[in-house]
Amino acid sequence: MKVTVHGAMCVASGNCGYVAAKVFRNREENGGYVELLDPNPPETEWEAVREAEYLCPSGTIQIEDRPIPSG
Template identity: 40%
Template sequence: MRIEIDEPKCVASGQCVMIAPEVFDQREADGIAVLLQNRPGVELQDAVRESAAVCPAAAIRLVEG
């Protein structure tokens, strides 16, 4: 799995950071999501999928494979 964030769509809600803090963080200046790792291990993939599902702006894209 590879993760992509569409920064212009991000509304800085922080849901992804709360669900998967090992994978996502937020910029101090504006709260926009940033990736700590774009290819998470298998043990984090369920949390990443949940983060993408609850993102209010649909700014997280998952590319399987």
């Protein structure tokens, strides 16, 4: 899984940092906007990342589940 965030779209709802705290952080000193901690989270975090994507009101989080073919 590869995770991307589009910071300019973030509305600082805090949902992502709440449900997937090992992958996202919403720091108060940054106005609560999302910070991506792990763009390639382990499989143990995938369910939480998908929930964060679903709960994001602005579509800031993008998930790519399939690996990009090399070559």
